[in-house]
Each structure stands twice: as structure tokens, then as C-alpha cells.
Amino acid sequence: MNHTSSPGGGRALRLSQPAPRSSTMRLRAQAPWRLGHHKGVTYFIKLGDVCKGAQRYKNKVDVRDVRIPLWVEASRLKVLILGGGSVGTRRAKYFHTAGAKVRVIARDVTPELKSMGVEIKYADLNVYEPAEDIKWADIVVIAVDDQRLAEKLFRQAEALGKLINDATDATRTHVVVPYEREIAGLRVAVTSEGAAGTPARLSLDIIEGCIKESWIPVFYSVYRELKNEAKTLIKNTKTRLHFYQKLVEDEKFMKYVKEKDEKAAIKRGRELLHSILNEEKAA
Ligand SMILES: C[C@@]1(CC(=O)O)C2=NC(=C\c3[nH]c(c(CCC(=O)O)c3CC(=O)O)Cc3[nH]c(c(CC(=O)O)c3CCC(=O)O)/C=C3\N/C(=C\2)[C@@H](CCC(=O)O)[C@]3(C)CC(=O)O)/[C@H]1CCC(=O)O
Numbered sequence: 001m002n003h004t005s006s007p008g009g010g011r012a013l014r015l016s017q018p019a020p021r022s023s024t025m026r027l028r029a030q031a032p033w034r035l036g037h038h039k040g041v042t043y044f045i046k047l048g049d050v051c052k053g054a055q056r057y058k059n060k061v062d063v064r065d066v067r068i069p070l071w072v073e074a075s076r077l078k079v080l081i082l083g084g085g086s087v088g089t090r091r092a093k094y095f096h097t098a099g100a101k102v103r104v105i106a107r108d109v110t111p112e113l114k115s116m117g118v119e120i121k122y123a124d125l126n127v128y129e130p131a132e133d134i135k136w137a138d139i140v141v142i143a144v145d146d147q148r149l150a151e152k153l154f155r156q157a158e159a160l161g162k163l164i165n166d167a168t169d170a171t172r173t174h175v176v177v178p179y180e181r182e183i184a185g186l187r188v189a190v191t192s193e194g195a196a197g198t199p200a201r202l203s204l205d206i207i208e209g210c211i212k213e214s215w216i217p218v219f220y221s222v223y224r225e226l227k228n229e230a231k232t233l234i235k236n237t238k239t240r241l242h243f244y245q246k247l248v249e250d251e252k253f254m255k256y257v258k259e260k261d262e263k264a265a266i267k268r269g270r271e272l273l274h275s276i277l278n279e280e281k282a283a
């Protein structure tokens, strides 16, 4: 195994350097939705499709691929947090705000955690037996400031088959909470899996600048509009998929998108939509 990362605090630190200019971008018409790595940073959206430079890392495979990004509805989760200090408090806030059921076990908790409205059990984990609490949970967060205790809790939760977010040891953690941000309608999450957290966090500024200056926001807006129209007008799912494929393969359409000419792109998209509808009628 390798390195770790910690959960998406999402502090909005600004870089002093300006966002990359569009001249530094390579515009390509491939689906950007892939997992990628660039110099030790894992991207949930493949930056290589938008920015020059990340390109050569395109096919690199890494042992960190054993951890995969998933978008999970937090309200389905029961989260047990062991430790209620600064890390325990951040995790409690993160999961509780997203609608998860949160239970904390700690000797002491911060005033912020106390006032959050989550379940708290005050106990010494060197004495109290947390097996039943661990069984209750989907995810166990280890956030105690005692290495030996953390190790013991990790082994116990792992033996009970739980997913563990171990804030004390990034190399063994099962679940990483990434740095995350919404950019032009896209949710972007980045992690170094513990190797270099601050570069991972600051990279979001670069990614944001890159996406915002590119044609992705126009593509997003036009595509969303055309997708809505296709859903109303084309009843057959396969035909709709054919339409989406046609859009991205259409040179004229993609040229308008890349020129950020939203009106012309929509018009061209509708032409393609109607040609498919006519083909469907004729068949
Ligand atoms: C986002 C944030 C969320 C949060 O924690 O809530 C986060 N760390 C934050 C703060 C923070 N982290 C650390 C300090 C102490 C001071 C310092 O060292 O600077 C502080 C400051 C503080 O506590 O105030 C040190 C540290 N971090 C980890 C270890 C264990 C290890 O490395 O083994 C150690 C001990 C290292 C050692 O002992 O040397 C591990 C993780 N930390 C991650 C995220 C994940 C990887 C992210 C990535 O790499 O992409 C991962 C894997 C946890 C996971 O998610 O599984 C939060 C945002 C802060 C911000 O905005 O910058």
C-alpha cells in the first residue's frame, strides 16, 4: 500500500498565481469522466482531458487504484466516530451535515461537537467495549490521539468487516474523505491519499480555473438543455443514446461548443435531434 489523504475540508485558499489561460489548454472532445492520477494526486474527473500537461499521465496505473471514487448518498450511512477532538469534530460535521446518522464515542468532545445534535457516548475506549457500536456502523472513523488505541480499534473494526476512515494512518485507511468543490455544475473531488494534502487542496484552484476558462461550462449548459429536449421527444432509450453519441461526434456541434457559441451549438444540436426523429419516423 501507499499513502493516504484526509477528508474534504474544502478550505478556499487562493493561489497567488493566476488561473491558467485558455492558450495553455488542450481542447479535446472526449468524455472527461474518468479517474486519473497526476504527480501523486488522484482526480475523480480526468484533468488530462481538459489541461495540457496531465496528458502524458493518461494511461498510468498505480497501486492506489485499489481505492476507487464513489458518490455515495450520505443519508444512507451510519457513521461511528471514535474520538471527539478536532478531527472527530470535523468528521461529525461533515457526515451529519450530509444527513448521515452519527454516533461519537470519546472521553471528551469539543463544545462544537457537543452542540451538533449527534449521539455522544462518553467513555474511555481502553475500558469500554465498542463491538456493538462498531457492528451498528457502516463506516468507522478513528480519530483518537493515542496510536496504540487507534491500532487496536482499527484491527477490531476491520475484523468486523467495516469500512474504516483512519485519520491517524493514511496508509491503512479504507475510506478517504477528499477535498471537494462544485465547479460549473460539476462536483470535483481530489485527494493525494495522504501523501501531500495541501497540494491536493490547492490543486482545486487550478482545476477550477482550468474548467471555468475552458468550453466545458458551455458544453455542460448546452448538453443539459438538449438532454432535456431529447428526453421529452425521443421515447426510445437506445435512440436517445444514439443522439448523445451523435452530438459529441458532430464536428460542427463541437466546433460551436469549443468556440463557446452557445446559441449556434443549441441550434445545431436541435438539427441533429430532429434528423434522428425523422429517421425514427421513416424506419
Ligand atoms: C481535508 C482534511 C479533512 C479533515 O481531516 O477533516 C484532511 N486533513 C486535514 C487537516 C490536517 N491534517 C493533518 C493535520 C495536522 C497538522 C499537519 O500535519 O499539518 C491537519 C490540521 C488540523 O487537524 O487542523 C495531518 C494528517 N492528515 C492525515 C494524517 C494521517 C497520515 O498521514 O497518516 C495526518 C498526520 C500526519 C503526521 O502524523 O505526520 C491524513 C489525512 N488527512 C486528510 C484530510 C486525508 C488526506 C487528504 C489528502 O492527502 O488528500 C487523510 C488521509 C484522512 C482521510 O480522509 O482518510 C483537513 C483539511 C485541512 C486543510 O484544509 O488543509
Ligand SMILES: NC(=O)c1ccc[n+]([C@@H]2O[C@H](COP(=O)([O-])OP(=O)(O)OC[C@H]3O[C@@H](n4cnc5c(N)ncnc54)[C@H](O)[C@@H]3O)[C@@H](O)[C@H]2O)c1
Residues within 6 Å of the ligand: 006, 007, 082, 083, 084, 085, 086, 087, 088, 105, 106, 107, 108, 109, 110, 123, 124, 125, 126, 143, 144, 145, 146, 149, 166, 167, 168, 169
Ligand atoms: N486526518 C487528519 O486530517 C488529521 C489531522 C490532525 C491529526 N490527525 C490524527 O488524528 C489524531 C486525532 O487528532 P485530533 O486533533 O482530533 O486530537 P484531539 O486531541 O483533538 O482529540 C483526541 C480525541 O480522542 C479522544 N480519546 C483519546 N483517548 C481516548 C480514550 N482512551 N477513550 C476515549 N476517547 C479517547 C479524546 O477524548 C479526544 O476526543 C491525531 O493523533 C493524529 O494522528 C489526523
